[in-house]
Amino acid sequence: MANFLDDQRDARRVAEVFADYDRRLSALERSTQASHTSIEGGALDIYDADGTLKGSVGVQPDGTVAVVPVNAAPPPTPTVPTVEPVLAGLVVTWDGQWDDSYSTPADFARIQVHLGLVPDYTSDATTLAATISNTAGGTVTVATATYATAYVRLVAVNTAGVTGPASVAVAGTPKKVDGPDLSALLDLAVWLKDESVPGSKLVRETIGANLLAANSVVAGKVAADAISSRELKAQSVTAGKIAAGAIETPHLSVGAVRPDQIAVGQGTNLVPDPSFEGALTANTLAAGGAPWSLAPGNRTGVGIMVDCTADTASYFTLPLATVPVLAAAQLWLGVDILVSENLTAQAVKILARWEDGMGKVLGYGVAESTTPAAGRWQRITGQVAAPQGTVRAVLCLETSAATAGWCVFDNAEAVAIFGRIVGGARAEVGPQGLRLFDEAGQEAVALVTGFPQYLTLRSDGVAVATIDTAGNAGFADLHVAGDLTVGGDTVTTLFDKQPRGLVAVDYQATIVTASTTDFGFVELSFAADISRMYRVVLDCYADPSAAGGELVLALKDAGSATPTISSPQIQSAIHPTPTAGLRRVRMETIRAGAAFGAGQHRLLTTFRCQGGPSGQTVKLLGGTSYPGVFYVEDVGPYIPETGQYNTGGGSTTPPVQKYTKTYAASWSGSYANRSGYNSYYGNQMMCGYYSSTNGIQASLVGFPAALGTDLSGATINKAEIYLYFDHWYSNSGGSAVIKAHKHTSRPSTFSCDAESQSVTWARNQGKWVDITAVFDSTTWRGIALDPNSTSSTYYGSARGVGETYPPQLRVSYTK
Numbered sequence: 001m002a003n004f005l006d007d008q009r010d011a012r013r014v015a016e017v018f019a020d021y022d023r024r025l026s027a028l029e030r031s032t033q034a035s036h037t038s039i040e041g042g043a044l045d046i047y048d049a050d051g052t053l054k055g056s057v058g059v060q061p062d063g064t065v066a067v068v069p070v071n072a073a074p075p076p077t078p079t080v081p082t083v084e085p086v087l088a089g090l091v092v093t094w095d096g097q098w099d100d101s102y103s104t105p106a107d108f109a110r111i112q113v114h115l116g117l118v119p120d121y122t123s124d125a126t127t128l129a130a131t132i133s134n135t136a137g138g139t140v141t142v143a144t145a146t147y148a149t150a151y152v153r154l155v156a157v158n159t160a161g162v163t164g165p166a167s168v169a170v171a172g173t174p175k176k177v178d179g180p181d182l183s184a185l186l187d188l189a190v191w192l193k194d195e196s197v198p199g200s201k202l203v204r205e206t207i208g209a210n211l212l213a214a215n216s217v218v219a220g221k222v223a224a225d226a227i228s229s230r231e232l233k234a235q236s237v238t239a240g241k242i243a244a245g246a247i248e249t250p251h252l253s254v255g256a257v258r259p260d261q262i263a264v265g266q267g268t269n270l271v272p273d274p275s276f277e278g279a280l281t282a283n284t285l286a287a288g289g290a291p292w293s294l295a296p297g298n299r300t301g302v303g304i305m306v307d308c309t310a311d312t313a314s315y316f317t318l319p320l321a322t323v324p325v326l327a328a329a330q331l332w333l334g335v336d337i338l339v340s341e342n343l344t345a346q347a348v349k350i351l352a353r354w355e356d357g358m359g360k361v362l363g364y365g366v367a368e369s370t371t372p373a374a375g376r377w378q379r380i381t382g383q384v385a386a387p388q389g390t391v392r393a394v395l396c397l398e399t400s401a402a403t404a405g406w407c408v409f410d411n412a413e414a415v416a417i418f419g420r421i422v423g424g425a426r427a428e429v430g431p432q433g434l435r436l437f438d439e440a441g442q443e444a445v446a447l448v449t450g451f452p453q454y455l456t457l458r459s460d461g462v463a464v465a466t467i468d469t470a471g472n473a474g475f476a477d478l479h480v481a482g483d484l485t486v487g488g489d490t491v492t493t494l495f496d497k498q499p500r501g502l503v504a505v506d507y508q509a510t511i512v513t514a515s516t517t518d519f520g521f522v523e524l525s526f527a528a529d530i531s532r533m534y535r536v537v538l539d540c541y542a543d544p545s546a547a548g549g550e551l552v553l554a555l556k557d558a559g560s561a562t563p564t565i566s567s568p569q570i571q572s573a574i575h576p577t578p579t580a581g582l583r584r585v586r587m588e589t590i591r592a593g594a595a596f597g598a599g600q601h602r603l604l605t606t607f608r609c610q611g612g613p614s615g616q617t618v619k620l621l622g623g624t625s626y627p628g629v630f631y632v633e634d635v636g637p638y639i640p641e642t643g644q645y646n647t648g649g650g651s652t653t654p655p656v657q658k659y660t661k662t663y664a665a666s667w668s669g670s671y672a673n674r675s676g677y678n679s680y681y682g683n684q685m686m687c688g689y690y691s692s693t694n695g696i697q698a699s700l701v702g703f704p705a706a707l708g709t710d711l712s713g714a715t716i717n718k719a720e721i722y723l724y725f726d727h728w729y730s731n732s733g734g735s736a737v738i739k740a741h742k743h744t745s746r747p748s749t750f751s752c753d754a755e756s757q758s759v760t761w762a763r764n765q766g767k768w769v770d771i772t773a774v775f776d777s778t779t780w781r782g783i784a785l786d787p788n789s790t791s792s793t794y795y796g797s798a799r800g801v802g803e804t805y806p807p808q809l810r811v812s813y814t815k
Contacts, residue, residue: 024545045807060790069107070788072160074675076101078111083152083172089143090115090172092130092152096137100719104135107158113140114153116169117295117305123155123166124811125693126296127376134504145277145294145302147176161673161695270323270331270414271395288318290540295408296376298336299693303410308345308402317398320412325354325386325393330417333367334412335383335397335482341374348372350412354386370398376679377410383417486769488722488808500634501530508540508628511621514608518554518565521605522618526632528596533635536571538587539606540628543619544577549612551575553587556604559597563604577612585620592638605630640717640814656814658717661710665782668701668800671750674788683802687736687785688729688795696790697751701800701807702743702782711778714815721783724766725804729795733762737787737794738771740780752784761796766805775811782810 055069077100084094092113098104111132114123121127132138144150151169158164273280276297281304285292297303305487306316325331334351335607349368355361365384386393397409427436436445445455446469457465467473504526505658512521521538528534542551552574556567571623573587587605609618622628644655670686672678673695682731685699721738728734736759740751755774761767771783786796799805 015409065661068790069158069160072107072158074162075105075156075158075164076109077165078154078167080168081113081152081154081170081254083170085173086141087175087192088147089141089174089810090150090152091139091141091487092154093139094132094137094154096135100165105158106133107160109133109157109159111138111162112155112156112157113142114166115142115144115296116151116153119150119151119169119171121153121169123153123163125299128300144174147174148293149173149584161692162675163673170527187639233801268415270321270416271412272321274412275553276300276410276412277301284318284320291316292318297408297410298338298638301334301410303338303408304346304397305406305408306397306399308343308399308405308407310403313346313403315398315400315403316402320395320397322392322394323414325352326388327388327390329390330383330385331365331380331393332383332413332415332417333365333395334379334411334413335367336377336379337369337372338377338408338410339372339374340405340407343372343374343399343402343407345402345405345407346370346400348380348407349396349398350380350396350409350414351396352384352414353396354388354390355392355394356389357391362389365393372407373682376682379411395458409495426766485765485767487764488724490767493768496531497637499636503527503534503632503634505629505631508620508622508630509624511543511619513617513619515617516610518606518608520563520565521607522630523563523602523604524632525600525602526629527600528593529597530592530594530598531638532593533590533638534593534596535588535590535633536603536631537633538630540585540626540630541582541621541623541626542577542585542607543582543621544580544609544612545617546613547577547579549577549609549616551585551618552608552610554590554606555587556606557596558602558604559600560600563602565604566607567604576587577609577618583812585708590635594638603632642814657811658716658814659710660810660812662808662810663703663707664702665701665801665809667746668699668807669746670697670699672697674698674750676750677746677748681797683800685723685785685798685800685807687794687798688734689790690729690785690795696788697801698752698784698786698788699798700741700743700746700750700752700782700784702741702746703809705744707809707811708744708778708781710815711811711813714778714813716772716776716778716811716813718770718812719772720768720810721771721775722762722766722768722808722810724764724799724807725761725796726799727797728761728766730765730790731763733760733765734796735760735787735788735793735795736785736798738769738774739784739786740771740774740777741782741784742779744781750784750786752786753780756786766799768810783807 044057045053046057048054053070054072055067057067059230060068076098077211079095079097079099082095084091084093094111096104104702112123112128113130113132114121114127115129116123116127129142130140132140142152149171150173151171153169154167156164272278273284276294281294285294285304293305293307294302295305304318304320308314308316314791331352331626333352339348347366347368347370349366351367352365353361354363354365365382365386367380367382367384369378369380372380377553393414393415394413397412399407427434434445434447447455455467456463465473465475486494504524506524508522512519526534536555538553538555544551553572554569555571556565557570558564558567561567568634571587571589573585575583575585577583607618609616620628639660642658644653646655668683668685670678670681670684672693674697678694678697685701686694686697687699689696695784723736725734725736737750737756738759739754739756743751753774757771757774759769775783785798799809802805
């Protein structure tokens with residue numbers, strides 16, 4: 001009975017233990033696992049059901065901790081905005097709804113408000129005017145640079161910086177203050193000032209100085225002495241409302257105008273309103289008349305537009321400022337320009353019109369472009385000098401001999417060049433950089449931007465080193481601690497393409513005798529490289545003891561072990577010995593390093609005689625004057641076997657052949673936000689993140705159709721890309737993330753393969769890079785630069801098609 005009770009207690013204990021385990025397991029299954037996890041020094045990648053990377057959480061490449069979306073879908077199209085006019089602006093309202101979606105995406109970031117001059121403009125960074133970040137909609141007031149009709153479009157942006165389609169454009173015309181509408185108020189102001197009018201004093205004292213509100217007086221509406229200064233509130237007359245010459249010097253008291261209230265240029269710039277966003281530009285446009293107006297500027301702000309439509313070739317000139325200039329003084333001129341596709345003009349210019357004291361025009365200093373590229377912003381610059389007799393310069397914008405199209409100017413600049421102007425050794429310092437002149441007045445050093453640069457070093461007046469405008473250099477001696485690159489290949493690479501010559505050799509003068517049994521002759525050791533080809537040769541004298549039979553030579557390879565006559569044989573040679581006496585004999589083989597195997601190889605030559613008379617022996621030997629030789633020669637890089645058997649019966653299938661061809665790029669371009677083609681950069685190849693203007697940029701470069709034809713049915717042995725990077729965010733260089741793509745022509749939207757490799761480049765370095773690892777299919781037709789990261793390590797620019805040192809692709813294949 002006691003045993004039975006003990007067994008019952010034990011059974012209950014076991015049941016309780018299992019029940020406790022069951023409760024703990026159930027609790028564990030119901031609890032979240034995230035509380036027991038962490039990300040240690042990295043990021044957690046997030047993929048969708050198809051395996052596409054959608055984002056990462058954690059430490060990013062730039063050291064910050066963030067949630068970074070990737071490969072996000074574009075947001076939907078916003079509904080058409082409501083646009084209402086206000087004074088010098090428009091009120092834009094978005095109702096928070098979508099034209100092609102019933103709900104707001106979870107990754108919604110903001111709505112961009114864009115302004116354009118025509119209904120069908122392209123919404124980009126140059127047209128962005130404001131943003132709305134409320135998911136339920138909102139209202140924003142947008143200031144306009146002119147009173148002309150503007151067109152409003154809305155574009156949605158998600159948290160990945162991807163933009164969606166633009167809404168339909170809605171026209172709006174800002175309200176304009178009409179001067180004559182205020183004539184009655186101004187007449188009242190004159191009446192109040194006239195104390196001879198009965199009752200005016202009483203009204204004046206009753207109303208006081210508060211009669212005139214801020215900004216209530218426009219240009220030309222106040223007569224001299226009509227209103228005293230104490231009767232005008234602060235800021236009641238706005239900038240640009242007083243015409244030039246309206247106020248004479250005696251009417252300004254000492255201290256009435258502060259230095260910061262006088263427009264005399266910005267810093268060293270002689271153009272008073274270089275970005276064209278102030279009141280001075282408004283006055284300038286009013287004086288210039290109908291062909292001149294405001295338009296969206298370069299990326300931000302506004303610019304000055306000229307309509308070049310004319311029946312006959314016409315010069316459209318807009319003076320910006322008149323500045324004092326002495327004879328022989330030099331100015332550096334520059335301006336950003338954007339021209340239409342149909343612009344017909346001799347040139348687009350920024351110029352200085354040189355005048356003497358009587359206003360006579362002495363000449364022109366011009367910075368111009370005669371063939372500006374349409375549809376993208378570009379900068380024209382030039383250095384000009386004033387002729388004798390000059391006392392002032394009139395700075396102007398101009399389109400010359402124009403009949404059609406339009407041009408927009410922005411960011412004008414006219415800066416004096418500092419330094420002695422003429423004669424002998426001197427220095428010139430300007431916005432573009434530094435120029436040094438030698439005793440003969442010739443430029444010796446030009447370290448400038450936008451112009452050819454060169455450097456000449458002299459010793460006792462004799463040039464000893466030069467870097468010319470094309471980048472060619474000459475030095476007395478050159479010492480390179482790192483890589484020396486020629487045409488994108490390092491010198492080491494160029495040497496590797498050539499035979500390296502003898503890698504091991506031995507000479508024989510001693511006599512060694514063998515009979516009909518293999519006997520060792522000479523051992524020679526070398527290290528094999530699987531990327532190379534080798535020739536192994538034994539060349540010596542043989543001396544059979546009797547006529548008849550044959551000499552058998554053999555080459556044995558023991559690898560790193562000690563070779564013996566039983567080591568693996570890799571070659572042999574048989575020489576008949578019809579007579580006794582000395583004769584020259586040779587054994588040779590050519591083998592790939594891979595056939596040997598990488599590493600140390602101890603080679604042994606053996607010999608014997610066979611088929612001769614009984615007791616025959618043979619000697620191998622060399623002499624002092626005629627030594628035998630056994631050597632291993634590097635004959636060049638590995639070459640694949642391309643031969644085939646042919647019975648001689650007229651086979652029509654030719655053997656495969658090795659080809660190495662270099663293809664010049666046929667197109668290239670950059671893509672903002674890894675999305676649409678960015679025409680601003682033309683063919684230049686940008687990559688990485690610099691600002692939100694373009695987001696994370698990527699680039700594509702493609703090669704001609706001949707590449708696809710050549711590689712059809714071929715086996716790629718090696719693929720290399722040549723890229724020249726002229727800029728990186730860091731002076732020490734950066735990393736390019738290279739991928740492959742299938743585009744046969746430049747697409748409007750970016751896409752590429754996912755497989756990648758990262759390669760470092762220095763600034764202003766062009767080099768060949770092996771991309772066989774990512775260019776492993778005959779379907780690939782070009783490469784992409786796609787870091788898909790905001791880290792500054794990846795922000796750089798490479799030369800594209802049409803620039804110096806454009807991309808090239810070099811492919812080695814058999815076919």
